[in-house]
Amino acid sequence: MPRLLPAAAGLREARGSLPGATFAMCHSDPLDKNFDFAEAEPRLYAGWEESGLFRADPERPGPPFVIVIPPPNVTGNLHMGHALDATLQDILIRYHRMRGDNTLWVPGTDHAGIATQNVVERALAAEGLDREELGREEFVRRVWEWKATYGGNIVRQLRRLGASCDWSRERFTMDEGLSQAVREVFVSLYDEGLIYRGQYIINWCPRCHTAVSDIEVEHEDRRDSLYYLRYETEGLGPLVVATTRPETCFGDVAVAVGPNDPRYAAYLGREARVPLTGRLVPIIEDAHVDPDFGTGALKVTPAHDPNDFAIGQRHGLGQILALDESGLLTGAAGPYEGLDRFVARERMLGELGERGLLEKVEPLEHAVGVCYRCRTVIEPLVSRQWFVRAAPLAAEAARAVRDGRTRLVPATWEKTFFEWMDNIRDWCVSRQLWWGHQIPAWYCGGCGRTVVAREAPAACPDCRGTGLDQDQDVLDTWFSSALWPFSTLGWPERTRDLERYFPTTVLVTGFDIIFFWVARMMMMGLKTMGRVPFGTVVLHPLVRDAQGQKMSKSKGNVVDPLEVMSRQGADAFRFALAAQAGQARDLKIDEQRVRGYAKFVNKIWNAARFALSALAEAGGAPGAGEAPGDGGRPAALPDRWIRSRLGAVAGECRAALEGFHFDRYCDLLYQFTWYEFCDWYLELAKPILHGQDAGAARGTLGWLALSLGDLLRLLHPAMPFVTEEIWRRLRPGAGSIMAGPFPEPLAGEADPEAERQVRCLMDLTRAVRQVRSDFGLGPGPRLSPVVLARDGEIGRLLESHAPLLLRLMGADSLRLAGDDSGRPPDSAANVLDWGQVWTPLQGLIDPGAEAARLSREAERLAKDIGAASSKLGNPGYLAKAPEDVVSETRERLAALEDRLAAVRRALGVVGAISGNGPGAA
RNA sequence: AGGCGUGUAGCUCAGUGGGAGAGCACUACCCUGACACGGUAGUGGUCAAGAGUUCAAAUCUCUUCACGCCUACCA
Numbered sequence: 001m002p003r004l005l006p007a008a009a010g011l012r013e014a015r016g017s018l019p020g021a022t023f024a025m026c027h028s029d030p031l032d033k034n035f036d037f038a039e040a041e042p043r044l045y046a047g048w049e050e051s052g053l054f055r056a057d058p059e060r061p062g063p064p065f066v067i068v069i070p071p072p073n074v075t076g077n078l079h080m081g082h083a084l085d086a087t088l089q090d091i092l093i094r095y096h097r098m099r100g101d102n103t104l105w106v107p108g109t110d111h112a113g114i115a116t117q118n119v120v121e122r123a124l125a126a127e128g129l130d131r132e133e134l135g136r137e138e139f140v141r142r143v144w145e146w147k148a149t150y151g152g153n154i155v156r157q158l159r160r161l162g163a164s165c166d167w168s169r170e171r172f173t174m175d176e177g178l179s180q181a182v183r184e185v186f187v188s189l190y191d192e193g194l195i196y197r198g199q200y201i202i203n204w205c206p207r208c209h210t211a212v213s214d215i216e217v218e219h220e221d222r223r224d225s226l227y228y229l230r231y232e233t234e235g236l237g238p239l240v241v242a243t244t245r246p247e248t249c250f251g252d253v254a255v256a257v258g259p260n261d262p263r264y265a266a267y268l269g270r271e272a273r274v275p276l277t278g279r280l281v282p283i284i285e286d287a288h289v290d291p292d293f294g295t296g297a298l299k300v301t302p303a304h305d306p307n308d309f310a311i312g313q314r315h316g317l318g319q320i321l322a323l324d325e326s327g328l329l330t331g332a333a334g335p336y337e338g339l340d341r342f343v344a345r346e347r348m349l350g351e352l353g354e355r356g357l358l359e360k361v362e363p364l365e366h367a368v369g370v371c372y373r374c375r376t377v378i379e380p381l382v383s384r385q386w387f388v389r390a391a392p393l394a395a396e397a398a399r400a401v402r403d404g405r406t407r408l409v410p411a412t413w414e415k416t417f418f419e420w421m422d423n424i425r426d427w428c429v430s431r432q433l434w435w436g437h438q439i440p441a442w443y444c445g446g447c448g449r450t451v452v453a454r455e456a457p458a459a460c461p462d463c464r465g466t467g468l469d470q471d472q473d474v475l476d477t478w479f480s481s482a483l484w485p486f487s488t489l490g491w492p493e494r495t496r497d498l499e500r501y502f503p504t505t506v507l508v509t510g511f512d513i514i515f516f517w518v519a520r521m522m523m524m525g526l527k528t529m530g531r532v533p534f535g536t537v538v539l540h541p542l543v544r545d546a547q548g549q550k551m552s553k554s555k556g557n558v559v560d561p562l563e564v565m566s567r568q569g570a571d572a573f574r575f576a577l578a579a580q581a582g583q584a585r586d587l588k589i590d591e592q593r594v595r596g597y598a599k600f601v602n603k604i605w606n607a608a609r610f611a612l613s614a615l616a617e618a619g620g621a622p623g624a625g626e627a628p629g630d631g632g633r634p635a636a637l638p639d640r641w642i643r644s645r646l647g648a649v650a651g652e653c654r655a656a657l658e659g660f661h662f663d664r665y666c667d668l669l670y671q672f673t674w675y676e677f678c679d680w681y682l683e684l685a686k687p688i689l690h691g692q693d694a695g696a697a698r699g700t701l702g703w704l705a706l707s708l709g710d711l712l713r714l715l716h717p718a719m720p721f722v723t724e725e726i727w728r729r730l731r732p733g734a735g736s737i738m739a740g741p742f743p744e745p746l747a748g749e750a751d752p753e754a755e756r757q758v759r760c761l762m763d764l765t766r767a768v769r770q771v772r773s774d775f776g777l778g779p780g781p782r783l784s785p786v787v788l789a790r791d792g793e794i795g796r797l798l799e800s801h802a803p804l805l806l807r808l809m810g811a812d813s814l815r816l817a818g819d820d821s822g823r824p825p826d827s828a829a830n831v832l833d834w835g836q837v838w839t840p841l842q843g844l845i846d847p848g849a850e851a852a853r854l855s856r857e858a859e860r861l862a863k864d865i866g867a868a869s870s871k872l873g874n875p876g877y878l879a880k881a882p883e884d885v886v887s888e889t890r891e892r893l894a895a896l897e898d899r900l901a902a903v904r905r906a907l908g909v910v911g912a913i914s915g916n917g918p919g920a921a
Numbered sequence: 922a923g924g925c926g927u928g929u930a931g932c933u934c935a936g937u938g939g940g941a942g943a944g945c946a947c948u949a950c951c952c953u954g955a956c957a958c959g960g961u962a963g964u965g966g967u968c969a970a971g972a973g974u975u976c977a978a979a980u981c982u983c984u985u986c987a988c989g990c991c992u993a994c995c996a
Contacts, residue, residue: 033955033958034956034958215992219992219993226996241996242996243996244996245996288994288995288996289996290995290996292995293995293996294995294996298995298996299996301996305996306994307994307995308994308996310994366995366996367993412925412926413925416924416925416991416992419923419924419925419991419992420991420992423992423993511991512991515991515992546932546933548933579944580933580934582934582935584926584927584934585925585926585927585989585990586989586990588933588934590932590933590945592933592946593933593944593945595958596945596958598958599956599958599959601958602956602959603955603956603958603959605955605956606955606956606958607955607956608955609955609956610955610956611955612955614955663934663935664935667935667943670943670944671943678955678956679960682955686954690954766961766962769961769962770961770963772950772961773949773950773962773963774962774963776950777950778950778951779950779951779953779961810953853963864940868940871939871976871977874976874977875976876975876976876977877939877976877977878976879976880975880976880977881939881976881977882939885939886939888939888940889939889940892940896940
């Protein structure tokens with residue numbers, strides 16, 4: 001009678017109190033040859049969502065395991081980076097959920113200031129509208145409207161991937177609660193003097209019409225020109241200055257030369273005439289000037305160059321704005337006023353040439369700053385902006401990483417992190433946009449006082465005037481994302497979620513936003529919460545195309561994850577991403593590889609098909625929880641073996657996931673599933689299942705079902721859909737596979753004896769198959785191998801499994817022969833007497849080719865034997881190498897020698913067949 | 922300029938002190954009753970180059986070469 005398997009024999013049942021779930025009927029026929037992912041994925045996902053298994057409950061027991069998703073842009077569509085990010089997070093979340101941890105995965109989206117504003121502006125342009133026409137209020141209303149219509153894309157797309165987020169906790173960076181968090185942080189940092197407003201040189205995008213922070217400027221190498229301009233002086237002849245931006249000369253306030261530069265000693269204290277304007281500026285010396293670059297003289301334009309700005313400060317020089325916010329020349333440029341900077345440059349060069357003020361032009365390769373959003377050349381500009389004083393915050397963040405409160409994985413990123421944190425500059429947080437968190441600062445029209453407050457003040461605290469105007473700027477979008485780990489949990493309210501789930505456990509993201517996001521979350525988390533916002537940061541590679549090129553629309557090499565999923569299925573896609581998520585910096589996504597894992601999904605599906613049909617044949621599925629057998633331990637060798645191996649693999653999977661080695665986890669399961677579970681276990685189980693012994697068949701069937709279930713559980717975090725679909729057929733009514741448990745190695749299941757015996761069966765089988773293959777026999781001819789059984793145990797093993805071996809080998813009979821060498825075989829392959837097998841094969845083989853092949857093998861073996869024996873003849877090795885290493889080498893040497901002997905015997909046989917081949921050497 | 926990283930089979934990549942591995946591709950044979958999206962057996966490598974440390978180096982150290990990325994105020 002089948003009975004319930006005792007817990008000790010199976011893998012632990014679910015702990016905790018995850019809600020049981022009921023599911024809709026399975027639709028596809030269990031006997032379909034392929035998994036119909038297109039049908040199953042949406043159905044399964046809907047079932048999961050309804051079941052409530054994604055939802056976190058702070059009152060449940062269990063250690064918290066919390067991830068906040070890196071919020072994608074609300075206007076965005078799922079790209080490869082998101083897909084990788086979400087896959088890795090989902091693997092961790094599902095693994096920990098199955099383990100019984102109290103898991104929470106917070107999803108959400110980012111309002112993405114510039115990006116979103118640009119997108120909506122483009123859409124309006126298509127309607128013939130522009131933002132200025134609409135006015136701020138109407139424009140912002142349109143953006144919200146846009147968000148309502150299109151903002152759900154990415155969230156739906158994450159569902160297609162199988163992401164098990166807690167959608168009841170979905171957040172948006174401009175939600176009321178999160179906006180409140182933003183104001184709260186801004187005001188308290190201002191009160192502490194960590195936020196200030198000031199007139200400094202900043203990076204200005206003339207297309208987006210806004211300031212951008214230093215890290216939002218990307219540098220592109222460009223071939224440009226270096227122009228040598230003559231600045232006339234009184235009596236001393238012209239002073240030649242090299243510049244790449246001649247149009248900024250209208251903003252020049254000085255010419256600087258290096259300290260103690262003998263070439264220019266006479267010029268110091270004199271004045272130079274700015275070309276085309278006739279304006280006189282002082283000639284000064286400053287340490288910044290590199291005497292070896294250009295002419296060793298530098299024009300100083302404090303309003304339009306960060307270095308010149310610093311020089312201007314040092315020397316108390318003024319500033320002249322030569323360019324406006326659209327990149328057009330100002331009134332300072334006289335006749336050039338109103339011209340675009342690049343147009344003006346061309347025209348000026350003509351005039352300079354005509355007037356003999358252009359000494360020469362040299363080609364120059366240099367880096368040009370461009371806007372990371374629209375790639376327009378950035379114009380440094382003096383402007384009044386809000387800044388976060390970053391150094392003290394960064395110092396805390398760096399300390400937290402140095403003392404291990406937050407760990408970066410892989411740790412090599414720590415150096416990069418410190419490098420930046422130790423050299424951090426103040427963060428310009430104001431943006432001249434309409435879409436975003438408006439800065440909570442008000443200016444009194446009466447007395448000019450600035451009021452920074454959580455809510456709009458009714459009147460000026462100084463003059464009581466009511467004419468207060470709020471700052472028109474909004475905050476950098478990264479300001480609100482920096483608060484994400486706690487703002488999403490309800491802060492500044494003291495919520496139950498915040499208490500239970502903060503700090504979060506792991507942050508998973510690409511290394512490209514370490515500075516933009518990770519560092520700033522650390523700074524804000526430490527400042528605001530007094531704790532690091534996450535314990536571990538997992539930095540994954542960046543996804544590239546199959547050639548390793550960055551994906552971009554202009555290159556046309558963008559691979560759409562949705563398309564890949566619709567062709568190959570979400571499971572295959574996820575598995576491909578995770579299997580390649582090693583410690584490298586690039587992840588090359590190639591659909592061929594995804595296709596390979598789709599085959600793997602098919603392999604799993606068919607293994608299940610086999611098991612399910614065997615269960616059905618046995619008269620109603622006993623279910624994986626039921627198995628006959630004694631004392632809950634498997635009796636048959638294949639079952640003992642697979643239980644032992646499953647336990648070991650479960651342990652390795654756990655270790656891989658705990659260490660964030662997603663690639664190892666995937667590789668492990670791919671190899672085990674295909675080459676052990678399918679190729680060997682199922683094959684070894686077949687004769688038992690189809691055999692005469694009904695009790696044995698029932699027993700193996702139970703273990704087969706149980707083991708398949710455990711395998712599915714191991715695979716589930718990476719391949720949620722197919723594993724769930726099979727699980728429901730395998731254990732109807734048992735609830736979702738995602739409720740766990742995740743298999744773990746149990747001491748009672750390790751069975752080294754069974755593993756050794758199965759290895760031996762495998763070696764023997766392989767040896768015979770090799771004979772068959774080497775001689776090109778095909779499956780037709782029946783063989784009668786003779787095995788040299790050199791010890792009683794092996795003999796008994798072979799005798800007890802003779803039918804199995806005959807089946808595997810395709811042999812008619814299997815004979816055991818004694819051996820007089822007395823050496824115990826350590827590799828069963830070596831006990832086959834090939835000569836006995838081959839002798840009757842005369843006429844079926846090509847002796848010449850066979851002799852050549854065997855000679856090559858003999859050569860290789862001799863080389864390996866030479867290496868191993870010289871090692872064993874080395875006194876240093878024997879003295880210093882660990883004992884197990886030495887004995888391993890001895891065993892290997894013996895095995896190699898056995899093999900060589902067999903190959904030589906074989907050569908003798910081949911020689912005998914050919915009549916003149918190489919003799920038995 | 923500085924920092925980081927990479928270089929292992931045709932391709933994509935694991936492997937961090939003791940037998941050079943995986944997937945794909947390739948070759949041969951096989952539609953064996955889960956799967957031809959399959960099975961079996963194979964081919965293929967001076968682990969970029971050189972030197973050093975060690976009984977022992979793909980692995981540790983140094984140098985060189987090639988490539989990539991990041992940071993940076995050479996106008």
